[in-house]
Amino acid sequence: MKPTVAPFPAARLRRTRSSQAIRNLVQENTLTPSDFIWPVFVRDGEGQEEPIASMPGVMRRSVDRIAEAAVEAQALGIPAICLFPYTDASLKTEDCAEAWNPDNLTNRAIRAIKAAAPEIAVMTDVALDPYNINGHDGYVVDGEIVNDATVEALVKMTLAQADAGADIIGPSDMMDGRIGAMRTALEKAGHHNVAILSYSAKYASGYYGPFRDAVGASGALKGDKKTYQMDPANSDEALRLIERDLLEGADMVMVKPGIAYLDICHRVKSAFGVPTYAYQVSGEYAMIQAAAQNGWIDGGKVMMESLMAFKRAGCNGILTYFAPDAARLLNG
Numbered sequence: 001m002k003p004t005v006a007p008f009p010a011a012r013l014r015r016t017r018s019s020q021a022i023r024n025l026v027q028e029n030t031l032t033p034s035d036f037i038w039p040v041f042v043r044d045g046e047g048q049e050e051p052i053a054s055m056p057g058v059m060r061r062s063v064d065r066i067a068e069a070a071v072e073a074q075a076l077g078i079p080a081i082c083l084f085p086y087t088d089a090s091l092k093t094e095d096c097a098e099a100w101n102p103d104n105l106t107n108r109a110i111r112a113i114k115a116a117a118p119e120i121a122v123m124t125d126v127a128l129d130p131y132n133i134n135g136h137d138g139y140v141v142d143g144e145i146v147n148d149a150t151v152e153a154l155v156k157m158t159l160a161q162a163d164a165g166a167d168i169i170g171p172s173d174m175m176d177g178r179i180g181a182m183r184t185a186l187e188k189a190g191h192h193n194v195a196i197l198s199y200s201a202k203y204a205s206g207y208y209g210p211f212r213d214a215v216g217a218s219g220a221l222k223g224d225k226k227t228y229q230m231d232p233a234n235s236d237e238a239l240r241l242i243e244r245d246l247l248e249g250a251d252m253v254m255v256k257p258g259i260a261y262l263d264i265c266h267r268v269k270s271a272f273g274v275p276t277y278a279y280q281v282s283g284e285y286a287m288i289q290a291a292a293q294n295g296w297i298d299g300g301k302v303m304m305e306s307l308m309a310f311k312r313a314g315c316n317g318i319l320t321y322f323a324p325d326a327a328r329l330l331n332g
């Protein structure tokens with residue numbers, strides 16, 4: 001689209017910025033609480049809310065407190081909550097069997113949320129890293145992250161989550177062939193309406209540091225994730241990954257991290273026109289909070305501006321740790 005601009009003074013582009021009312025009329029993008037998916041951290045125990053030092057304002061919550069948080073999110077108009085478990089080191093093994101335990105933290109939290117806040121959609125994370133003694137998203141054999149055996153484990157994990165009542169499965173592992181395998185298994189098990197929001201374009205990023213503290217994975221990880229997560233230098237490859245996942249049965253797709261990858265969000269939405277999400281990850285959140293706490297930026301303003309940027313880039317929604325704070329601001 002080529003914008004038409006009459007010569008000055010017929011056109012004074014400041015006219016449409018001259019009052020709040022006119023600015024509201026010409027606003028091109030909007031942000032509402034229904035744009036958010038709220039990632040939360042689950043821990044064991046009861047009545048527990050434990051702050052995470054590198055993510056000011058974010059807690060690890062026990063299952064009962066997660067259910068309360070979901071009730072609050074539902075009241076704020078947030079449509080979905082996404083669960084990440086803080087798994088005790090004693091439950092991390094080489095075979096990652098805790099990942100498909102029907103009574104693991106995630107599956108208990110799904111059932112508790114469904115009982116307390118039935119309207120909110122529950123999204124899960126599918127990857128082996130919270131359960132893996134090696135800290136990787138897949139099985140490690142002789143130093144290699146093996147693909148096909150990992151996919152079999154991820155399918156078991158997916159089915160356990162769907163059986164517990166998950167509405168949206170979020171494969172974040174970046175193995176090849178996992179979306180097709182999960183979709184086939186879900187269909188076969190009668191979970192026709194369980195959606196897959198694929199972490200299709202997930203980059204090997206430095207922005208995930210605080211998240212690894214939050215889920216207790218920082219110590220376990222040996223090496224890096226560059227053989228399965230994407231190179232930040234690449235963009236065409238993201239489109240191939242997105243197309244591949246859509247053809248295998250993904251309903252929605254994600255770009256991760258967010259702010260440094262808005263060009264990818266825009267390309268994905270323009271190329272495919274499918275429900276597209278960005279993950280404003282822990283490092284992005286931590287940077288905004290740290291600068292705000294030092295008085296270097298206005299935290300509320302930067303929070304809202306960063307979230308609007310995702311909408312402007314074409315995203316349908318954002319996974320963001322700011323979800324409840326932003327929803328409260330938007331609800332006035």
Ligand SMILES: NCC(=O)CCC(=O)O
Pocket residue numbers: 125127172207208209210211212280281282283
């Ligand atoms: N699979 C989920 C993540 O890796 C989240 C990363 C973050 O928030 O930094």
